[in-house]
Amino acid sequence: MKRSNEPIFWSLFGAGGMLSALVAPILIFITGIIAPIGLWMPEQALAYSRVLGFAQHWLGKLLLLAVISLFLFHAVHRIYHGLHDIGVHAGTGAMVAAYGSALLGTLIAAYLLISVGF
Amino acid sequence: MARVKTYVRPMRGWWRRNPYYVRYMIREASSVFLAIYTVILLVGLFRLTQGEAAWDAWRAALANPGSIVFHWLALLTVGYHAYTWWKVAPKTAPDVRIAGRPLPELVITAGGLLATLGTSALVYVIVRWM
Numbered sequence: 001m002k003r004s005n006e007p008i009f010w011s012l013f014g015a016g017g018m019l020s021a022l023v024a025p026i027l028i029f030i031t032g033i034i035a036p037i038g039l040w041m042p043e044q045a046l047a048y049s050r051v052l053g054f055a056q057h058w059l060g061k062l063l064l065l066a067v068i069s070l071f072l073f074h075a076v077h078r079i080y081h082g083l084h085d086i087g088v089h090a091g092t093g094a095m096v097a098a099y100g101s102a103l104l105g106t107l108i109a110a111y112l113l114i115s116v117g118f
Numbered sequence: 119m120a121r122v123k124t125y126v127r128p129m130r131g132w133w134r135r136n137p138y139y140v141r142y143m144i145r146e147a148s149s150v151f152l153a154i155y156t157v158i159l160l161v162g163l164f165r166l167t168q169g170e171a172a173w174d175a176w177r178a179a180l181a182n183p184g185s186i187v188f189h190w191l192a193l194l195t196v197g198y199h200a201y202t203w204w205k206v207a208p209k210t211a212p213d214v215r216i217a218g219r220p221l222p223e224l225v226i227t228a229g230g231l232l233a234t235l236g237t238s239a240l241v242y243v244i245v246r247w248m
Binding site for chain 1: 129130133143146148149150152153155156157158159160162163164166167169170173174177180181185186188189190192193196197199200203204210230233234237238241242245246
């Protein structure tokens, strides 16, 4: 019997679900709401030099890669399986597109984190 | 060959028929908001590699009213995902037993929600002051 690839994607979905349950709401709140409108978050908190320093630190790189990659794998897993719920009976192509785009996002993030310097 | 016309039960709008399914669909929809938010972060990282002017342009774009509305919707749906994640944790977590008794479901869910609150406070403090 052919071995299922589901455990791999389920693990990434689970890891992304866990990480997003812990940090996604606060990240959305900070970067998307309070920092742009300047409420409870000073202008210089997300200043170029500061965020650059974070992205150049090895720990910052690790955190950014984990957030981007795992959020993507979590989201595409749900979107792919959710297609059935809205009446789209997706095949292998949709599966490749879903997990492929999460993998592509991960590779782009890794490339950017290297090119941003150390 | 002629297709046999068998009755197919219509499924359109199935999830609007029951509040439980509506909540399920909101939870699943959170993944669309999370995916878009992650792409926004990825674009931000790209702009960061392009220099200070590009980074500031990305920040300015996030101050657009449409962006603010999107992020509120993302916060609500992804926040709901976080809640449901801990709500089902008693069923998905490893079986932890203390003196032979399983942890009460409420303890696992409350512990998870507290972990989210604690992590959120930590992230806020780091972004703002460190």
